[in-house]
Amino acid sequence: MSQNDNKKVLIALDYDDRQAALNFVKQLSPSECRLKVGKEMFTYFGPEFVKELVALGFDVFLDLKFHDIPNTVAKAVTAAAELGVWMVNVHASGGFEMMQKAKEALAKYGENAPMLIAVTVLTSMDQGQLLRLGIEKTPQDQVVYLAKLAQEAGLDGVVCSAQEAHLLKSQLGDSFKLVTPGIRPAGSDAGDQKRIMTPQKAVAAGSDYLVIGRPITQASDPVATLQEINASIA
Numbered sequence: 684m685s686q687n688d689n690k691k692v693l694i695a696l697d698y699d700d701r702q703a704a705l706n707f708v709k710q711l712s713p714s715e716c717r718l719k720v721g722k723e724m725f726t727y728f729g730p731e732f733v734k735e736l737v738a739l740g741f742d743v744f745l746d747l748k749f750h751d752i753p754n755t756v757a758k759a760v761t762a763a764a765e766l767g768v769w770m771v772n773v774h775a776s777g778g779f780e781m782m783q784k785a786k787e788a789l790a791k792y793g794e795n796a797p798m799l800i801a802v803t804v805l806t807s808m809d810q811g812q813l814l815r816l817g818i819e820k821t822p823q824d825q826v827v828y829l830a831k832l833a834q835e836a837g838l839d840g841v842v843c844s845a846q847e848a849h850l851l852k853s854q855l856g857d858s859f860k861l862v863t864p865g866i867r868p869a870g871s872d873a874g875d876q877k878r879i880m881t882p883q884k885a886v887a888a889g890s891d892y893l894v895i896g897r898p899i900t901q902a903s904d905p906v907a908t909l910q911e912i913n914a915s916i917a
């Protein structure tokens with residue numbers, strides 16, 4: 684499985700049309716990006732779609748953000764490993780034992796195990812939304828808190844916003860991977876994202892992987908947009 688860290692862009696394939704997604708993917712090379720399949724495409728098109736992308740040679744991040752009892756999540760990440768995905772995620776708020784059991788379940792796959800990362804605070808959340816959940820910490824403090832829990836549970840990294848990347852790298856070390864959605868090239872629409880950053884600033888802050896969806900997939904020329912972003916962070 685490729686670990687080429689020069690491929691920082693993970694394209695969020697959030698399409699409701701399988702053929703439209705595949706038409707786009709067929710213009711891409713596995714040497715220039717990785718692909719993320721999330722809840723929308725997985726719910727429409729299932730594991731067969733994921734296997735198809737893996738068979739085309741792409742590293743696939745299966746973004747289903749598992750959050751359930753430890754036994755169920757351990758079995759779900761095992762099912763992800765069976766699909767041959769490169770990365771899979773859980774919600775850190777599912778708890779320490781859930782994360783630990785998920786990591787243990789992947790041990791049998793050795794070096795072929797997918798990277799296991801934990802979502803901290805969604806990039807669509809801000810202080811006001813955390814307060815409405817009864818969480819009085821700042822988003823940054825809550826991200827650091829959950830990231831430390833994920834690291835202690837043995838996970839490979841976290842999903843966070845690039846705004847927290849510098850702090851997390853300084854507190855958790857360089858090898859703990861930071862996957863950052865909420866990436867918005869200058870001038871692009873934030874949409875529902877709250878904690879955003881440009882690709883260049885995200886990489887400078889310490890992001891290992893940039894999850895980018897709409898700024899690429901809804902661009903008038905998605906392939907050219909990917910290439911521009913790759914050039915800007917090279």
Ligand SMILES: O=C(O)c1cc(=O)[nH]c(=O)n1[C@@H]1O[C@H](COP(=O)(O)O)[C@@H](O)[C@H]1O
Nearest residue numbers: 695721746804805806842864894895896897
């Ligand atoms: O786990 C994720 O990938 C994720 C976590 C998070 O905190 N925020 C977030 O936006 N995502 C995903 O990243 C993608 C971002 O897409 P765009 O906002 O279109 O760039 C979507 O597929 C989200 O589901």
